[in-house]
Amino acid sequence: MHPFQYQRADSADQAVAAVAKTPGATFIAGGTSHLDLMKEDVHHPSLLVDVSALPLKQITAFEGGVRIGAGVSNTAAAYHPDLQQRYAAMSEALLAGASVQIRNMASMAGNPLQRTRCPYFRDPAQACNKRTPGSGCAAIGGYNHVHALFGASKACIATHPSDLAVALAALDARVQTTGPRTIAFPELLRLPGDTPHLDTVLEHGELITAIDLPAFAGRSHYLKVRERASYAYALVSCAVALEMDGPKIRRARVALGGVAHKPWRVGPAEALLAGQLPTEQLFQAAANAAFADAKPLEHNAYKIPMGRNLMVRALLETSGLQPMQGPAGTAFAASVGGVAGRLATPR
Ligand SMILES: Cc1cc2nc3c(=O)[nH]c(=O)nc-3n(C[C@H](O)[C@H](O)[C@H](O)COP(=O)(O)OP(=O)(O)OC[C@H]3O[C@@H](n4cnc5c(N)ncnc54)[C@H](O)[C@@H]3O)c2cc1C
Ligand code: SF4
Known part of the structure; x- marks a missing residue:
């Protein structure tokens, strides 16, 4: 693993400022996705800004629907009685993912921001435009059984792995960020086009603070x-x-x-x-x-x-x-x- 600096943020403003001023910096929440990528030599951040202690862990009523703080764990959201009853797809998607231990650590913002499970992306010996722009795509001529049916490009044919993101898309969820702005799912995530290294529409240093589920009676x-x-x-x-x-x-x-x-x-x-x-x-x-x-x-x-x-x-x-x-x-x-x-x- 490459050497890196670590900083625990006490406020959202502090976290945003620390990442925004450092080109190689990134947020870390539960760390269940990000640390794997660092250990696999795919990511080399210069600074990790830990947002797991920020007060973003509430689940509250909001405009007839529910606002879920970005730092709520996947387990807490999956078993929240109101969410289970009113937004069953979200609870089911969370429980269909990973393992109990990972869900206990994983955050609601980190989950949809996890990166592709394309095996070539996770193998630094392989050509991958998402990992190393301009290097090619080993999956196109390789074994592409887990890859995309829709929205692929000549540069990348990867799929997105988050179960949660699929449920949030069907429920018309919206993401709140420190932009400040509101991003509708699934516009948060990008299709590869000719810039597959960009997974999302978030700016460098833009922190997700909450996910909103609109009122739903079905x-x-x-x-x-x-x-x-x-x-x-x-x-x-x-x-x-x-x-x-x-x-x-x-x-x-x-x-x-x-x-x-x-x-x-x-x-x-x-x-x-x-x-x-x-x-x-x-x-x-x-x-x-x-x-x-x-x-x-x-x-x-x-x-x-x-x-x-x-x-x-x-x-x-x-x-x-x-x-x-x-x-x-x-x-x-x-x-x-x-x-x-x-x-x-x-x-
Ligand atoms: C063995 C294994 C099996 C798994 N199986 C599944 C599965 O079946 N289905 C599934 O959906 N997932 C699965 N996962 C993935 C797991 O759900 C994710 O690793 C987890 O949800 C990521 O959340 P985190 O808080 O740990 O994110 P982190 O690893 O901390 O961060 C992930 C990304 O989100 C960014 N980030 C985190 N918080 C914020 C924020 N507030 N604002 C902006 N950016 C932020 C980080 O910078 C990073 O880029 C699996 C993981 C493992 C290790
Ligand atoms: S499909 Fe995308 S992620 Fe996979 S090797 Fe090709 S460019 Fe990389």
């Missing part, structure tokens, strides 16, 4: 398929938020994960669902629309039928046409982390 749900039932990232995932008007769907929001370098909202599918009676046939049509523009790579075409099936199942379970189920230990990890997670809520 049902939401998150499902994730992964290679093993625990401690693995999404191959594909799907977050659904449905608001009903009697028996009909008034508004549907659907975000896909594991398919692009940002949560992928599927506008044409959402439009198809609005105003309709929920049926399996309708959900299949919506899933077909969602994946109509997918551009598979050499090794990831399997994600298209997998993603369609997952989206249909997520819609069936969210609408109540099919009970939420899925035996523990299957690849449908949110059924493990979500439903079982909710039953396991500490009282």
